[in-house]
Amino acid sequence: MIIRTAHGPVEGTTSEGVSSFKGIPFAAPPVGPLRFRPPSPPEPWAAVRPATHYGPAAVQPRDVLLEGMFGQPAFPTDEASCLTLNIWTQGPHGPVRPVMVWLHGGAFLTGSGRDSVFDGSRLARHHDVVVVTLNYRLGALGFLYLKDLLGSQYAESGNVGLLDQVAALDWVRDNIAAFGGDPANVTLFGQSAGAMSVASLMTMPSAAGLFQKAIAQSGSAEYAHTTERATDVTRQMLAALSIPEEAAGALLDVPAVDLLNAQQGVSEAMRTRGDGLGLPFAPVVDGSVLPRVPLEAIRNGAGARIPLLLGTNLEEGRLFLIGPGAPTMDEDSLSALFDAAYPDPIAAREAFQVTGQDASPSGLFAALIGEQMFRAPAARLAEAHASITPDVWLYLFTWRSSARNGDLGACHSLELPFIFDNLDQPGVHKFTGLEPPAELAHTMSCAWAAFARGGSPHPDWNRFDADAHWAMTFDEDSRPVADPLRPVRRL
The missing domain is CATH 3.40.50.1820 (Alpha/Beta hydrolase fold, catalytic domain)
Structure with missing residues (x-):
């Protein structure tokens, strides 16, 4: 053509x-x-x-x-x-x-x-x-x-x-x-x-x-x-x-x-x-x-007319703990990080564990990376944009990869082959593990395309609001949840 x-x-x-x-x-x-x-x-x-x-x-x-x-x-x-x-x-x-x-x-x-x-x-x-x-x-x-x-x-x-x-x-x-x-x-x-x-x-x-x-x-x-x-x-x-x-x-x-x-x-x-x-x-x-x-x-009104869909993955930080040069974490080092990040580090660690995060030092380090670099900024952006437009939708991708003995979890970038419905592209199974759920790829690609077509991604997906913090959780059983990481967010 x-x-x-x-x-x-x-x-x-x-x-x-x-x-x-x-x-x-x-x-x-x-x-x-x-x-x-x-x-x-x-x-x-x-x-x-x-x-x-x-x-x-x-x-x-x-x-x-x-x-x-x-x-x-x-x-x-x-x-x-x-x-x-x-x-x-x-x-x-x-x-x-x-x-x-x-x-x-x-x-x-x-x-x-x-x-x-x-x-x-x-x-x-x-x-x-x-x-x-x-x-x-x-x-x-x-x-x-x-x-x-x-x-x-x-x-x-x-x-x-x-x-x-x-x-x-x-x-x-x-x-x-x-x-x-x-x-x-x-x-x-x-x-x-x-x-x-x-x-x-x-x-x-x-x-x-x-x-x-x-x-x-x-x-x-x-x-x-x-x-x-x-x-x-x-x-x-x-x-x-x-x-x-x-x-x-x-x-x-x-x-x-x-x-x-x-x-x-x-x-x-x-x-x-x-x-x-x-x-x-x-x-x-x-x-x-x-x-x-x-x-x-x-926050001052830029982009006010632009509907926004945004979100993160549950365990973003796990991607950064694999491969050459990846940091290692022991209990003392982790305690120092939480001491620096939160006024009550013990309560903070408990909050991460309540939301299903791995309680090991490396798991909690990955959770801290994900929270500080991705999830909390996404929540602040959602709150800022929702203050000037109602057309904001938040998601949380929670499906965990089985690759690398499960070490990747629901890590940074894992949603990408699902969004593009490309689970069978060469090498993707090394990231997702064998037999990732095709239905999840269908659900997510449909939602992204529906948003592009008309501005609303899914009939069951509640618009974001600063009180309820509604988010669509994407997993083999995808569903809307009010404030799915509330214990961590309240920190």
């Missing part, structure tokens, strides 16, 4: 009633003078462009944990040709379809829209939606703040990764109708750093009107760098590259592999110091692209 876009014709492939178009450029190569600068439109083309293979991912380090978990090779990467998107659709004919635009996670360091877990074929086939996945610049190339060292022409450098997402949404607005999608009914959904991006875009002036609904999975609206902190990270990068501050312009010419190596060194040093929540590169509150910390902006 050939579709004509605003920049030129593209030809995809069709299988079982779904046409896919992969590797379509939505921006010019972000290299040379465009490095660290906002994306520019791609050059048009006249001949039909094959859109049959994914484009390379953004420059990034290898994700050894996920490679080992899924048994997949590292993504091919390229700085020049990474800004591409992928589309799945039943075609341009018939009534226009809801559009679901996916933002991948990966701590703003790794990830790609080409990940096989994010294949949109089943969502498009079973739910008659148009699915879009995309790449955006990561790490230093996407979030290195240079204004204080290189001047106002780099005022937006700390958020060019977010601006890549905006450029993709601009492309969707201008082109998706040709693929059968409705540009006036776009749902932006993302997980982890992708969910943080969703929250950011809800408050960004440049993204206003580009999407009508939002889904934030296991993310936060609270974490963004100040310009001072972002500049400090930039100085650390310069030191790692042996570049004097007065010669910071040399960053424009540093090979991408050298930037990546320096970025890895800075990231590792910050992790060793316990600095930055593992996010050395993140959105920057620059007063322009991102005017305020997203949660503050939402």
Whole structure:
């Protein structure tokens, strides 16, 4: 099938009633003078462009944990040709379809829209939606703040990764109708750093009107760098590259592999110091692209007309306790953490155990990670948005994986193959265990698509309110529950 876009014709492939178009450029190569600068439109083309293979991912380090978990090779990467998107659709004919635009996670360091877990074929086939996945610049190339060292022409450098997402949404607005999608009914959904991006875009002036609904999975609206902190990270990068501050312009010419190596060194040093929540590169509150910390902006009315579906997994932190370099935890270390986190640490530990968390030191450490980094921020975002709109739905994913002898539990990212109904993708069983419940994948993918179609995910799913804290719990027996983690939330 050939579709004509605003920049030129593209030809995809069709299988079982779904046409896919992969590797379509939505921006010019972000290299040379465009490095660290906002994306520019791609050059048009006249001949039909094959859109049959994914484009390379953004420059990034290898994700050894996920490679080992899924048994997949590292993504091919390229700085020049990474800004591409992928589309799945039943075609341009018939009534226009809801559009679901996916933002991948990966701590703003790794990830790609080409990940096989994010294949949109089943969502498009079973739910008659148009699915879009995309790449955006990561790490230093996407979030290195240079204004204080290189001047106002780099005022937006700390958020060019977010601006890549905006450029993709601009492309969707201008082109998706040709693929059968409705540009006036776009749902932006993302997980982890992708969910943080969703929250950011809800408050960004440049993204206003580009999407009508939002889904934030296991993310936060609270974490963004100040310009001072972002500049400090930039100085650390310069030191790692042996570049004097007065010669910071040399960053424009540093090979991408050298930037990546320096970025890895800075990231590792910050992790060793316990600095930055593992996010050395993140959105920057620059007063322009991102005017305020997203949660503050939402509390003051930003994104008020955008219905929001959000939630977390019961045992988010368990993912971070496996693989090389994973922290270990003994009783003394755990006690010190709880002493620092809560005025009554004994009551806090009891609250976690009452909600079904593993009572071992490593289990409670994982619970503390999940609470502080994901669940509590999600609850605060739900409360903030619900104060200005009634259209908020909260979920809690509680199904536990049997993989790795059950060590993963209901961990971070486990919901992803269920959302996309891709339980049979290569390597997924290493994450979910054998024979994960297909009915749960059907339930969740239906809910996400229903939300995209009409704004209400399920007839039994109560809207969130600050008093009852209703949440849909997703498991083999999915059902709405009032305040499912109340003992922990009350802490």
